[in-house]
Amino acid sequence: MAIIGPNGAGKTTLFNLICGAIPPSEGKIYIFGEDVTNLPRYKRVYHGLAKTFQITALFFEMTVIENIILALQGTSKTKFSWWKSVHNNQELLNRAWQSLKMVDLEDKSEAKVKNLAYGDQRLIELIVALASEPRIIALDEPTAGLSMAESGTMIKIIKQLEPDITLLLIEHDMDVAFAVAERIMVLNEGEVIALDTQENIRNNTRVQEIYLGREGNADECRNLKS
Secondary structure: OEEEOOOOOOHHHHHHHHHOOOOOOOOOOEEOOEEOOOOOHHHHHOOOEEEOOOOOOOOOOOEHHHHHHHHHHHOOOOOOOOOOOHHHOHHHHHHHHHHHHHOOOHHHOOOEHHHOOHHHHHHHHHHHHHOOOOOEEEEEOOOOOOOHHHHHHHHHHHHOOOOOOEEEEEOOOHHHHHHHOOEEEEEEOOEEEEEEEHHHHHOOHHHHHHHHOOOOOHHHHHHHHO
8 A cells, every 4th residue: 555645744654653653642553453552663573564764774884685684683583692603594694695686686795785876775675674574564765766767676576575465655756656556545734535546546636636736746746647
């Protein structure tokens, strides 16, 4: 499901509520029927929730493979050891390599994240989020700052995710939202004004009025109708 709406509509705030970054002033947060309202962010991971951020959140001084292994360790039953190199853990290495193959970045496994192109960093962040084997993954503008080609790669990878993963997507690029999502939620000033199929959202008069009525959203409205 894609979550769209003008700037300030409340999209990122909604994500922060779901993921536990801010507490709700009222109401409850449930993940597959389990009340997680009072759980800290890290414990929601164990309930199957993963998230990427608007601004890439990786360990930039570490290598690509180290970032992935660290993410795998975070939810793995494998015990930490001060005396054993993580590179000797064949199970973790194999899983990390499988993740890299998903985004065709095996040749950059030993590169420091800070030296990667921004598009590659976004791909690494996605597979780091997938490392916890989430049942829900929340992607906050995954194509922001990417070129058209990089956005195409991101869309392709997202569409290849396992069908039993629930995908929540905040996206300003309507082409991306409509390419990926089965259902669209439209927010405006903190209110859900529509939650429907792509076709019905495209033809929703109120949605069109909101985008037409906001300065600078002409391009978005054209994409909405196209």
